[in-house]
Amino acid sequence: MQMRVGRLREALMLLQPAVPKNPTIKSLSNVLLKDGEASATNLEVVVTLALPEVEGECLILHHAVLDLLKYVPGDEMLTIEPEDKKIHLSWRTGKADYDVAEVADYPPIPGIKPRATGAVDGDILVKGLTSVAQYCATETDRPVLTCVMLTFGEDGAEAAAADGFRLAVLPLPISFPAAETVLIPATA
Numbered sequence: 001m002q003m004r005v006g007r008l009r010e011a012l013m014l015l016q017p018a019v020p021k022n023p024t025i026k027s028l029s030n031v032l033l034k035d036g037e038a039s040a041t042n043l044e045v046v047v048t049l050a051l052p053e054v055e056g057e058c059l060i061l062h063h064a065v066l067d068l069l070k071y072v073p074g075d076e077m078l079t080i081e082p083e084d085k086k087i088h089l090s091w092r093t094g095k096a097d098y099d100v101a102e103v104a105d106y107p108p109i110p111g112i113k114p115r116a117t118g119a120v121d122g123d124i125l126v127k128g129l130t131s132v133a134q135y136c137a138t139e140t141d142r143p144v145l146t147c148v149m150l151t152f153g154e155d156g157a158e159a160a161a162a163d164g165f166r167l168a169v170l171p172l173p174i175s176f177p178a179a180e181t182v183l184i185p186a187t188a
Contacts, residue, residue, distance in 0.1 A: 001033075003053035005091060006074025011049050012066040015040040017188045018047040019062045027101035030059035032109065033080070039109045045188045046109055058082035059100040065089070068096055116178035120157075128159045128172045129184065135161040135168035136186035147183040152176035161186070 015031055018040040023029050025043075032039045034057035039048040058080065072078075072091055081088040082100075089096045129148055137145035142164065149160045157172040 001053060001055045001080050002077055003051070003080070004074065005069055005072045005076045005078045007051070007053065008060075008078060008080075009066065009069040009074065011038045011051055012060075012062060012069070014049055015047050015062065016066070018042055018045045025107070027059065027105040028107070029062060030100055030106065031062045032103070032106050033058050033060060034103075041107060041109065043107065045185055046112075047188070048109065048112075056082070057103050058087060059103055059106060060087060061098045061100055064098060065096075116152075116176070116180050118152075118177045120174045120176060124172055124174055125157075128157075128170050132159045132161040132168040132170050133186045135163055135166050137163040144183065146187075147185050150182050150184055152178070152180045152182075154179070 012031060015038060019031065020028050020042040023042070028042060033051070033054045036050065036052050036054050037048050038051045038054065039046065040062065041047070060080070068089075072094070076091040076093070079090045081090075085099055085102060087098050087100050089098070129150070133148055136148060140146065145163055147161075151158045151160070152174070154175055154177070157174040157176060158169060159172060160167070160169045162168070
């Protein structure tokens with residue numbers, strides 16, 4: 001399969017919160033590329049991105065490949081060739097090979113059917129989430145307080161977080177076609 005270096009680099013950066021730094025299962029240090037999607041999980045959070053360039057399936061060693069791609073021009077065309085327990089990356093001015101786990105060793109990614117879909121300004125959303133995330137609880141004995149509550153509606157959105165003592169509520173100038181409320185773990 002082929003794609004622009006910048007496209008894969010951006011996808012790997014977006015998946016980074018779901019890739020554990022010290023995984024208990026070796027295959028979790030990889031990103032799964034499969035049938036037009038890139039997915040990562042730490043067994044608590046799953047992040048899946050549409051990546052139409054992906055054909056077939058393979059694993060990419062997340063941290064090592066992301067570090068490498070920092071030094072490759074973003075407009076270069078990258079060729080990804082899986083072979084047994086290896087992945088071969090090549091571009092016009094270089095190449096790299098990595099040992100990776102087998103796709104069968106990667107935990108299954110559950111199919112999630114969205115209740116509502118729409119487009120939002122990602123910069124506003126991320127800025128709002130990170131602004132209130134610092135108010136989330138860090139103790140795991142109250143798991144709902146370790147999340148940011150995001151409420152969407154046609155009139156706008158709102159991000160809220162609390163730790164039992166402090167509360168942060170931030171209105172966001174984002175419209176969404178359906179009213180939805182979701183909890184997003186602060187670690188994500």
